[in-house]
Amino acid sequence: xxxxxxxxxxxxxxxxxxxxxxxxxxxxxxxxLGPNGAGxxxxxxxxxxxxxxxxxxxxxxxxxATANPRSVRDVxxxxxxxxxxxxxxxxxxxxxxxxxxxxxxxxxxRRRADEVLDFFALRARGDDSVDDLSGxxxxxxxxxxxxxxxxxxxxxxxxxxxxxxxxxNRVWEQLxxxxxxxxxxxxSTHYMExxxxxxxxxxxxxxxxxxxxxxxxxxxxxxxxxxxxxxRPEEGRREDVQRxxxxxxxxxxxxxxxxxxxxxxxxxxxxxxxxxxRVTYRAANLEDxxxxxxxxGLRDE
Amino acid sequence: xxxxxxxxxxxxxxxxxxxxxxxxxxRHYTAFKGGWxxxxxxxxxxxxxxxxxxxxxxxxxxxxxxxxxxGVKYAVFVAPGIVVGNAMWHALFECSWGAFRRLxxxxxYDSILAAPVSMRELxxxxxxxxxxxxxxxxxxVLAFASVTGLVESPWAVGILGIGILTGxxxxxxxxxxxxxxxxxxxxxLVFTMVGTPLFFFSGTFFPISxxxxxxxxxxxALPLTHPVRIARALATxxxxxxxLWSLLYLVVAGLLFYPIxxxxxxxxxxx
Numbered sequence: 001x002x003x004x005x006x007x008x009x010x011x012x013x014x015x016x017x018x019x020x021x022x023x024x025x026x027x028x029x030x031x032x033l034g035p036n037g038a039g040x041x042x043x044x045x046x047x048x049x050x051x052x053x054x055x056x057x058x059x060x061x062x063x064x065a066t067a068n069p070r071s072v073r074d075v076x077x078x079x080x081x082x083x084x085x086x087x088x089x090x091x092x093x094x095x096x097x098x099x100x101x102x103x104x105x106x107x108x109x110r111r112r113a114d115e116v117l118d119f120f121a122l123r124a125r126g127d128d129s130v131d132d133l134s135g136x137x138x139x140x141x142x143x144x145x146x147x148x149x150x151x152x153x154x155x156x157x158x159x160x161x162x163x164x165x166x167x168x169n170r171v172w173e174q175l176x177x178x179x180x181x182x183x184x185x186x187x188s189t190h191y192m193e194x195x196x197x198x199x200x201x202x203x204x205x206x207x208x209x210x211x212x213x214x215x216x217x218x219x220x221x222x223x224x225x226x227x228x229x230x231x232r233p234e235e236g237r238r239e240d241v242q243r244x245x246x247x248x249x250x251x252x253x254x255x256x257x258x259x260x261x262x263x264x265x266x267x268x269x270x271x272x273x274x275x276x277x278r279v280t281y282r283a284a285n286l287e288d289x290x291x292x293x294x295x296x297g298l299r300d301e
Numbered sequence: 302x303x304x305x306x307x308x309x310x311x312x313x314x315x316x317x318x319x320x321x322x323x324x325x326x327x328r329h330y331t332a333f334k335g336g337w338x339x340x341x342x343x344x345x346x347x348x349x350x351x352x353x354x355x356x357x358x359x360x361x362x363x364x365x366x367x368x369x370x371x372g373v374k375y376a377v378f379v380a381p382g383i384v385v386g387n388a389m390w391h392a393l394f395e396c397s398w399g400a401f402r403r404l405x406x407x408x409x410y411d412s413i414l415a416a417p418v419s420m421r422e423l424x425x426x427x428x429x430x431x432x433x434x435x436x437x438x439x440x441x442v443l444a445f446a447s448v449t450g451l452v453e454s455p456w457a458v459g460i461l462g463i464g465i466l467t468g469x470x471x472x473x474x475x476x477x478x479x480x481x482x483x484x485x486x487x488x489x490l491v492f493t494m495v496g497t498p499l500f501f502f503s504g505t506f507f508p509i510s511x512x513x514x515x516x517x518x519x520x521x522a523l524p525l526t527h528p529v530r531i532a533r534a535l536a537t538x539x540x541x542x543x544x545l546w547s548l549l550y551l552v553v554a555g556l557l558f559y560p561i562x563x564x565x566x567x568x569x570x571x572x
Contacts, residue, residue: 050414073416073417080411085409088332093335097331101413102324103320
């Protein structure tokens with residue numbers, strides 16, 4: 001469905017996307033996980049035809065997106081980070097008018113708007129103003145809007161950023177339904193839970209590069225081991241504990257209050273000899289993968 | 302391989318879809334329809350206040366105005382100026398302030414451009430709506446002027462066309478301003494430093510010949526001068542050949558502003 005090879009985006013002297021390659025298969029939900037500034041949004045904007053490709057190849061649904069971004073926009077739906085909803089018209093009209101942009105006639109646009117309102121459980125708010133919606137509803141409306149044109153591929157840029165946990169769950173629920181409907185989804189996120197729950201496969205990005213690719217489980221298994229250890233030093237023992245871990249040859253990430261130690265070969269790290277610290281084990285997650293790859297947390301600035 | 306080559310070739314063709322323009326226009330129409338009663342105050346009531354006060358109030362204090370030899374009543378002189386000046390205000394406001402809100406504050410352009418609408422079509426949709434609004438207000442105020450006897454010739458119907466062209470020209474100008482303005486604050490300059498002086502010094506309220514001699518050529522260069530001149534000739538039925546220059550100015554300026562606005566929007570948004 002999507003094939004990127006050596007994709008580059010430069011803004012003047014700054015390189016936002018530095019020669020990334022990836023492939024998205026038809027029907028899957030594909031994630032881009034990385035911190036702010038990883039180049040996720042720039043990549044998605046290039047895919048959406050909103051940002052010219054500096055260099056490299058980008059093919060979407062058999063269309064050369066570098067040469068003909070408009071043909072790409074005929075077959076995709078885009079949900080940007082800021083919802084870009086239209087406050088001058090009603091919720092329903094936001095969907096109808098979006099159909100007009102795709103060249104739908106009035107009847108078809110209205111019918112599609114109602115279908116989409118039903119599907120996203122927004123029908124009751126159809127006549128309301130967009131400004132009266134909660135943040136979670138606004139996001140759901142902007143996702144709904146991307147479906148008015150029956151796209152083959154939907155691009156979501158950080159679909160739950162800025163939402164409270166309850167709204168986030170609602171959006172996840174909805175995205176899970178979409179996923180089962182067979183549409184191909186490409187989404188960016190900096191929430192590892194989101195990537196783990198929704199994505200069939202993902203790439204981990206940092207500073208414009210792809211650092212790892214695979215299914216969430218596979219990435220965790222290969223790069224973080226089954227379990228990660230959290231080592232919390234006792235009062236005044238921080239440096240001592242750090243030295244012990246280092247001497248033990250462990251894969252250690254310092255994330256401030258605690259050290260995170262990852263195992264190797266699928267085994268958890270044996271820390272029975274460490275003294276002066278409380279050691280707890282938990283299941284490894286994508287955050288651990290990111291830590292091993294970059295030495296930093298996903299939300300570090 | 303062949304497929305992607307075909308697509309590449311396709312991209313080189315001039316790619317313009319009218320449905321993109323229509324889509325944007327319909328968006329504006331939808332928003333307008335939702336609040337048309339309030340919109341009517343700007344389209345009809347406010348300009349009628351101005352016209353009534355100036356034509357029937359000040360007009361009573363002023364004698365006839367000399368135009369091309371003949372004298373006409375001040376009320377008759379000023380009416381076409383206010384009609385066309387008002388068309389300018391509407392297009393200018395819609396395509397600068399309104400467009401800036403859509404562009405920057407609400408980020409609607411991002412959504413429109415993520416649909417298969419090109420910048421060229423988006424800009425034309427914006428300017429067309431500016432021209433549509435100009436037409437609406439021209440028709441409304443012209444109707445009032447006719448009913449109150451300020452229009453002397455059936456040629457005045459042609460003022461509707463001048464309203465559209467005026468809207469197209471100032472719509473393009475407004476969109477250029479929206480595309481380069483860093484903030485609404487700066488955008489205010491379009492009204493204080495462009496709209497207002499044009500409204501008053503383009504032969505709208507008094508003949509350009511009244512101005513100091515050295516300002517006269519400047520007044521002739523101003524864009525609003527030309528539609529006002531044509532509209533006045535149509536309203537009085539006193540048509541002459543040199544009006545074609547004014548028409549040419551109007552059309553050329555409109556055709557010039559539109560691609561400039563498109564270019565500047567592209568530079569701002571498609572990065």
